[in-house]
């Protein structure tokens with residue numbers, strides 16, 4: 001060991017040096033303002049327990065509140081009885097069960113599409129797109145600047161194999177047009193955007209973006225992770241929200257939000273998905289979704305369609321919160337979904353706001369600070385559930401008002 005260490009010391013550069021020189025997290029831990037990786041002792045959806053203290057939850061993606069639904073929990077337990085706890089292998093070789101295929105059919109039907117693929121996570125869906133579709137020299141990913149990290153990671157896989165990436169200004173059809181108009185004749189673009197943006201809850205303006213996509217003969221991918229179960233008729237997401245579902249080539253999403261589980265999905269044409277099935281390492285070479293996860297998501301998917309009051313209650317809850325927060329004078333994101341961001345525009349004040357809410361008012365939120373967001377865009381992300389009762393919401397509002405005033409956010 002010591003011989004190994006001394007050899008490292010002799011090199012001009014150590015790949016681990018960046019870890020040794022990274023102090024921000026330790027500094028924040030020392031100051032008691034480190035807001036990430038907080039372990040819950042208990043969690044029932046609208047409420048949880050952290051460090052022995054009950055908190056009201058305004059920081060999850062459990063939009064329909066289905067993580068504790070009896071049908072969802074029973075489906076997970078039954079799947080464990082039938083298949084055990086894990087498939088211990090990838091779908092390509094030994095990890096497929098009928099449940100995955102049945103769920104794929106249900107998802108495809110729901111979206112009115114030819115085909116669907118079920119992935120182990122939503123993250124892997126976006127890796128798959130990049131590696132399978134964006135690796136040729138004349139393929140170009142044209143990406144909204146604010147998309148989720150997984151889309152960027154996927155695109156990087158494509159870039160490593162010769163593809164190109166161009167970014168357009170967030171939600172700007174003008175900027176998209178500028179990007180597409182510069183493509184060479186022999187290039188083909190996949191335009192990629194989130195449907196509902198995860199930090200600010202704003203909706204991609206498909207009514208403006210899609211005509212441009214069509215004008216330039218590009219293909220279109222929509223990541224609807226935060227839109228399924230939240231917007232669109234029956235919770236079908238962003239494309240259905242605009243009535244433009246026929247114009248979207250591929251829709252991806254996750255089971256880890258409204259569907260109260262872990263996993264991902266992609267819908268589109270059978271031929272395209274079959275190609276991805278055979279050429280995307282993140283699909284082929286990672287263990288398939290645990291039976292309990294797939295069964296839970298599938299049960300949640302059914303409950304979402306049976307208990308339509310959840311979609312309505314969710315909308316009622318976030319509409320109420322948006323109105324009340326705006327009335328208090330907070331600067332809010334342009335949200336039309338279950339995520340509402342409160343702009344604080346200062347990293348330290350955002351962290352202090354988060355800490356005060358949690359420690360003094362037992363209210364859990366998510367702070368987003370730069371470099372995670374653009375400078376002067378630091379914000380507190382709040383998110384809402386169908387299972388928040390009015391008393392939860394009012395508790396949150398009172399806390400936000402008091403802490404917001406104390407810190408001169410309002």
Ligand SMILES: Cc1ncc(COP(=O)(O)O)c(C=O)c1O
Nearest residue numbers: 121122123148198225254256263
């Ligand atoms: C927009 C978006 N896409 C993809 C993902 C990844 O999904 P998963 O949690 O299933 O890996 C997330 C998760 O946060 C997301 O917000």
